Amino acid sequence: MKKQLLTKTVLILTLVILLPIVGCASGGKGRPQGPPPEAIAACEGKSVGDSVTFTGREGESIKSTCQEVDGQIVAVPEDMPKGGPPRS
Structure with missing residues (x-):
């Protein structure tokens, strides 16, 4: 049970960290190329x-x-x- 909670927590933290990075890589400002x-x-x-x-x-x-x-x-x-x- 604790292992599943730890796995979910790590997954959520990874997404929280990666989503802004992906946004910046695609232009960040939402401005078309x-x-x-x-x-x-x-x-x-x-x-x-x-x-x-x-x-x-x-x-x-x-x-x-x-x-x-x-x-x-x-x-x-x-x-x-x-x-x-x-x-x-």
Whole structure:
């Protein structure tokens, strides 16, 4: 009886420890990966190298250049660091 209780306690503690780790590994913030829809829409009908401005998620104007990313033309902000956004 005590062995079953100990086993259940260890299992529960293991889950409590592992669930936050799994959440962080999958992005943590719940934010989708890849370019935002606004960046994709800004370059619809445009060519690689075209300058565009689009409204970001927080209402800010973002000066960008259309570039091909993973086979799709998207607006990449002019102040984007080389290699993409910083990873958290």
